[in-house]
Amino acid sequence: MKPLLECGCRRMLLEGPTTPAEAALLAVLAPLGRIYGGLMALRRWVYAQGLLPQVTPSVPLISVGNLLAGGTGKTPLVSYLVDLLQRHGYRVAVLSRGYGASGLRRDSVRLVCAGNGPLLTAEQAGDEPYLLARRHPAAVVVSAPRRSAGLRCALAQGPIDLVLLDDGFQHLALRRDLDLVLLDARRPLATGRVLPAGLLREAPAALRHADLLLLTRCPLPLPPPLALLPERPQVRFGQQLASHMQDLAGACRPLHDCRGGRVVAFAGIAAPEDFFAALRQQGIVPAATLALADHSRYDRAQLERIQALAAGADWLLTTEKDAVKLRATDFDRPCYAVPLELVCYDEALLAAPLLTLAEAGRHPTGC
Known part of the structure; x- marks a missing residue:
């Protein structure tokens, strides 16, 4: 019953209410969503003012994140980026929070893959980090709720050219060189409401902090760029089953x-x-x-x-x-x-900044 309720709740938050009862529930949740959205905006401002500490990595770091709470195809896209970078000869590390891993504490650091295939089970690593380690055995993959600790572990595994911060758009304790934000092209902002009244982790205005928007699940023929942020480059992806x-x-x-x-x-x-x-x-x-x-x-x-x-x-x-x-x-x-396969329709637009950063970070020394 619980999974069904969760799926039903997600449908309501994604598409809006369809019954008077759902409309009444959202009316109650709407003020909470505005409060939460305000707190998240304040948190970004505090970090921007230097009032909370940020770790500056010694190698280029790219954040891959969402505005929406799940369902945008982030794991397949991180896998796509790892493959793109490895095809050009770069050694990549992926930092994950390890959600769903058994017994993972806030201070835990688990080395999932050191460049020779998975070292842990899916239960120990979390399903998404384990899947990335199995798909990309030459990559370094770390599960750590404190991503700065995970970064230290990753860099201790030998020369790393570039780090991918998985699910990192809201993880501001690490400075990043590039912020990639995924949006589902079919419903990029869902209802536009913030949790718990919607599925957005932050208000839509947070997208101005993104460097590239990655539009997933684009239908064919390809849609025009989204009008909500025309000044931001937009990279379009399609997907299909293998x-x-x-x-x-x-x-x-x-x-x-x-x-x-x-x-x-x-x-x-x-x-x-x-x-x-x-x-x-x-x-x-x-x-x-x-x-x-x-x-x-x-x-x-x-x-x-x-x-x-x-x-x-x-x-x-x-x-x-x-x-x-x-x-x-x-x-x-x-x-x-x-398996799910991604097709990138604008790979040159995406590859240029990634490869430039990876080349700048080739063969780093120290942490």
Whole structure:
């Protein structure tokens, strides 16, 4: 029941109220949203005035963050940036807060990957850092709620050319050389309201602090640039499911093998309905779907719930982010992860500042 309530609440905050009861609830939450938005604006001002300390890294640092609370495709985009930089020969570190990692305290620092593949499990690292470490075994990946401590750990792993601060737009304790902010092109500001009356972490005015806006989930034909900040460069991304799927033991097969079979799909991400819709676009219509909370834990009760839903199914499909927390022995039928692929329509605009910074930071010395 809890995941369903969470998904229902997210729909209301993303699209607005559809019933008198929801309208009444949002009327109560609206003043709280204005207060929270004001506090976040004050916090930015305090940092800008130097009244709160900031750590200045010895290597270039790029923040990749959101204005919206989840659901913009940040993890696939961080993976895309790591791949872009590695293709040009740069050594990259990723700093994550490690959300969802078991037993992670505020002062914890966990080295997920030192450049030779994952050192921890998904449960220890957090699903997103583990997925990045598995996709990019040559990268350095650190989970640390205090990102400055994570930075020290990353730089201790040898020469780093550039650091990516995952989910960093509101993490102001680290100075950055470039602020990349993701917006869903379909609904960039949702309802325009700040938490808890909406899904924005800050008021829309905070976007003036972004250097580049990354518009995800752009449809074809490509839309024109957003009018809300015409002076900011805007990089457009599309996304699609890969043409293959991978079972929990690592074996791949074509995604179209599922067509015609009885498919049950489940996802514990910020926007699970987007995953189910993407399957339908590929001609795979699930007989049943299960939307779980973001960063969902797969304990025995959760696995039994999926097993019951999958009775009579030929295939179980899920996301890569969910699959890293599952084992091949968890189910009595095939379970496959379907990767998400990004297409950048303005790569030159994005690559130029990234590669310039990475070149400036090549072979740093010290921390």
